[in-house]
Amino acid sequence: MANIQFQSVQRVFKQNGREFVALKDIDLVVQDREFVAIVGPSGCGKTTCMRMAAGLEHPTGGQVMVANEVVTAPGPDRAVVFQAFALFPWKTVWDNIEFGLKSLDVAPDERKRRITQYIELMGLQGYEQAYPHQLSGGMQQRVAIARAYVLDPKVLLMDEPFGALDAQTRVVMQEELVRLARKNPRTVLFITHAVEEAVYLADRIVVMTRRPGTIREIIDVKSIREAENWDAHTRIEDVMDLPSFVHLRTHVWKLLREQQGEDPH
Amino acid sequence: MIAAPLPPQQFWRLTLIGATGFLVVWSVAALSGITSRAFLPAPWDVVTRFGQLLVQPFAGFVLHEHVLSSLKRFGMGFALAVAVGIPLGLLMAWFRWLDRLITPAFEAVRFVAPIAWVPFAALWFGTGIGGPVLIIFMGAFPPVLINTYRGARQVDIKYIEAARMLGASSLRAMTEVLLPAAVPSIVAGLRISAGLGWQSLVGAELIVASSGVGYLMVKGQASVSTATVMCGMLAIGVVGLVIDVVLRRVQLLIEKKRGI
Numbered sequence: 264m265a266n267i268q269f270q271s272v273q274r275v276f277k278q279n280g281r282e283f284v285a286l287k288d289i290d291l292v293v294q295d296r297e298f299v300a301i302v303g304p305s306g307c308g309k310t311t312c313m314r315m316a317a318g319l320e321h322p323t324g325g326q327v328m329v330a331n332e333v334v335t336a337p338g339p340d341r342a343v344v345f346q347a348f349a350l351f352p353w354k355t356v357w358d359n360i361e362f363g364l365k366s367l368d369v370a371p372d373e374r375k376r377r378i379t380q381y382i383e384l385m386g387l388q389g390y391e392q393a394y395p396h397q398l399s400g401g402m403q404q405r406v407a408i409a410r411a412y413v414l415d416p417k418v419l420l421m422d423e424p425f426g427a428l429d430a431q432t433r434v435v436m437q438e439e440l441v442r443l444a445r446k447n448p449r450t451v452l453f454i455t456h457a458v459e460e461a462v463y464l465a466d467r468i469v470v471m472t473r474r475p476g477t478i479r480e481i482i483d484v485k486s487i488r489e490a491e492n493w494d495a496h497t498r499i500e501d502v503m504d505l506p507s508f509v510h511l512r513t514h515v516w517k518l519l520r521e522q523q524g525e526d527p528h
Numbered sequence: 529m530i531a532a533p534l535p536p537q538q539f540w541r542l543t544l545i546g547a548t549g550f551l552v553v554w555s556v557a558a559l560s561g562i563t564s565r566a567f568l569p570a571p572w573d574v575v576t577r578f579g580q581l582l583v584q585p586f587a588g589f590v591l592h593e594h595v596l597s598s599l600k601r602f603g604m605g606f607a608l609a610v611a612v613g614i615p616l617g618l619l620m621a622w623f624r625w626l627d628r629l630i631t632p633a634f635e636a637v638r639f640v641a642p643i644a645w646v647p648f649a650a651l652w653f654g655t656g657i658g659g660p661v662l663i664i665f666m667g668a669f670p671p672v673l674i675n676t677y678r679g680a681r682q683v684d685i686k687y688i689e690a691a692r693m694l695g696a697s698s699l700r701a702m703t704e705v706l707l708p709a710a711v712p713s714i715v716a717g718l719r720i721s722a723g724l725g726w727q728s729l730v731g732a733e734l735i736v737a738s739s740g741v742g743y744l745m746v747k748g749q750a751s752v753s754t755a756t757v758m759c760g761m762l763a764i765g766v767v768g769l770v771i772d773v774v775l776r777r778v779q780l781l782i783e784k785k786r787g788i
Contacts, residue, residue: 319689339695349690352786353708362704366695396786410694 265330265417265450267293267316273324274311284475285311289325291469291478293418296448300461302515303471303479304522309454311476313420316452317343330417339363342411346423348403350395356382356406357391363414381409384443401432405439412443418450425460434499437463445494458515462508463499470518479518484511569755577755578762586756587747589739595763598740601657602729605664609672609721614714617676618702621710627677634673642667642728650736660740663732668725675717679710712786715779722771730764741767 272289275282286308293299301309314320315327318337327334329341337343342363350359357378364374382388385405395403404424411419425433437460444451444464455461461468466485469478488494491507502508534542551571558570565573581591589597620627642663649659683706691705707714733742741760748756 317693319693337689337692337695339693341693343690343693345686345690347686349686351687351690351705351708353711354704362691362696363694366697366700394785414694 266295266297267291267418267450267452268328268331269312269315269325270328271325272312272315272322272327274308274315274320275323286322286476287324288477291481293450293452296450298444298448298451298453298464298466299469300453300455300465300467301469301471302455302458302461302519303476304473304519305456306474307471307522308474308476309456309471310422313343313422313452313454316418317341317420319343339367339414340417342414342416342419344404344407344411344419344421344424346426348395348400348407348427350403350406350410352395355392355394356387356398359395359406360410360413363410367414377413377415378409381413384412385409385439399432400428401436404428404436408440408443412447412449416449418452421451421453423454423456425457426455433460438497438499440464458512458519459503462512462515463502468515470515473522479522482511482515487511566752567754569758573755574758574762577753578759581744581756581759587739587744589744591744591759591763594739594741594744594760595767598729598733598742599767601660601733601737601740602664602726604657605661605729606668606722606725608661609665609668609725610718613669613672613721614676614707617673617714618680618706618710620673621677621680621706622698622702634670638670640666642724643731646732646735649732653736655736655738659736660729660732663736664725664729667728668721671717671721671724672714675713675720676710679713679717680706682713683709711782712779715775715782719772719775719779722775723768726764726768726771730760 269289269291272286273284274286275284277283289312291299301312303309311320315322316329316334318334318341321335334341351362354362360378360381361374364377369377382391385408387402387405387409390398390402395406398406404427408424425436428436441464453461453464462484466483466488468482468484470480470482471477472479487507491505493502493505493508496502496505503512533539555570558565558568558573562568569577578591583590585593587594616630620630645663645666646659649662653659653662680702687705687709688701691701696704730740730742730745733740734746735742737743741763745757745760748754748760
């Protein structure tokens with residue numbers, strides 16, 4: 264079972280001899296094949312949560328486990344989609360997607376089959392030999408998503424993957440991610456500061472407080488989505504018009520506003 | 529503020545004026561009688577001598593044979609500098625402990641002029657190929673190492689994180705991430721390195737060789753043929769320029785491919 268467990272996770276930063284508590288008492292289990300979005304004000308430590316699951320940072324207290332193993336270092340079983348894409352500019356689209364498969368020692372025939380599959384799934388046909396700088400931001404992020412999915416990882420970690428995209432591209436990518444997630448359910452931890460994106464994509468939403476980051480509330484979206492049959496609508500704007508969607512969105516907004524309200528500035 | 533580039537017409541006119549001016553000053557000085565023509569030949573004396581050197585062997589060989597002989601030594605020393613400098617630079621960028629281990633010795637040696645190795649080149653290799661290769665290596669190696677190292681250290685952390693997340697081994701991270709990321713810096717280093725290497729090679733040939741452009745110049749001095757010495761200088765200048773132009777082409781090609 265590929266779940267993600269945060270067990271009493273704490274993260275303290277030391278700066279100029281002073282200690283800052285970035286995260287404390289984070290207890291969260293992302294179930295197998297569950298899509299969980301973390302939302303919170305800037306600097307609440309949501310990205311740090313994702314990076315600890317990836318093994319790119321380490322908790323100063325408690326532990327993070329993926330598939331019941333303590334995370335110690337990054338690895339292809341926990342694929343990350345970064346906000347800044349982080350595609351290798353010197354590699355073609357094909358070679359970028361192939362990079363992780365080579366680490367996993369996947370046989371050449373199987374590599375080819377899987378890359379072709381995800382190139383089709385992400386609508387990248389015809390761009391196999393293009394370099395990242397020749398693609399638009401949206402296309403680049405499709406490559407980054409394909410590069411992560413093609414590894415067939417235990418969990419997917421996404422750090423504001425659509426944050427650098429323009430509004431229209433963002434909507435298209437959100438719809439595609441929903442399609443991908445429903446067709447091919449994975450354990451996903453998704454970081455965002457966009458409330459609508461979280462409500463649209465996630466099974467559950469974790470709302471965090473300002474620093475020191477703690478969990479304010481966990482909201483179940485999936486049961487409402489299924490009860491109200493959101494997936495009958497393919498367009499994001501139709502879903503966003505549904506009263507149940509609006510209600511949830513407003514609820515999450517209020518929780519976040521509460522956090523902003525405590526802001527001394 | 530840096531001034532805008534000159535319009536092409538003005539660019540070429542100024543180039544022509546500068547070059548002509550140089551030749552005029554040189555000719556006037558040679559003809560003025562300040563010093564004997566044998567000590568300062570006029571430009572046309574050099575051109576005539578250049579033509580002679582291409583057909584009549586001097587110091588054992590004709591001019592282009594000397595140039596080829598120098599280029600062969602340069603090629604070996606430069607190739608050795610690249611073969612050691614690039615991998616070592618990448619390893620030092622990836623493994624901090626190696627960086628610490630190598631840096632003190634490297635810093636101690638790199639400010640020693642390549643020509644200072646001549647005594648050792650002579651003692652260890654006599655007039656064999658090893659001497660000049662050692663000296664050119666000493667000139668060409670530091671810029672390759674430094675630029676590879678700096679280029680690799682300046683790689684955006686996001687690429688390193690992506691590589692680690694994708695399960696890359698240290699070897700793959702170095703060859704497929706650090707190396708390509710450092711390529712623009714490495715090629716810039718190669719240009720400096722080739723220039724220094726070519727300069728130190730000719731210096732070495734003045735002392736420890738029996739062929740090559742430097743050797744030609746020593747022999748020219750011995751027979752008080754300053755025109756021969758200047759032909760050597762001319763050959764050095766032209767070959768150096770060609771090497772730099774080739775490397776600059778490579779640099780532009782890489783930058784274009786990367787969309788820099």
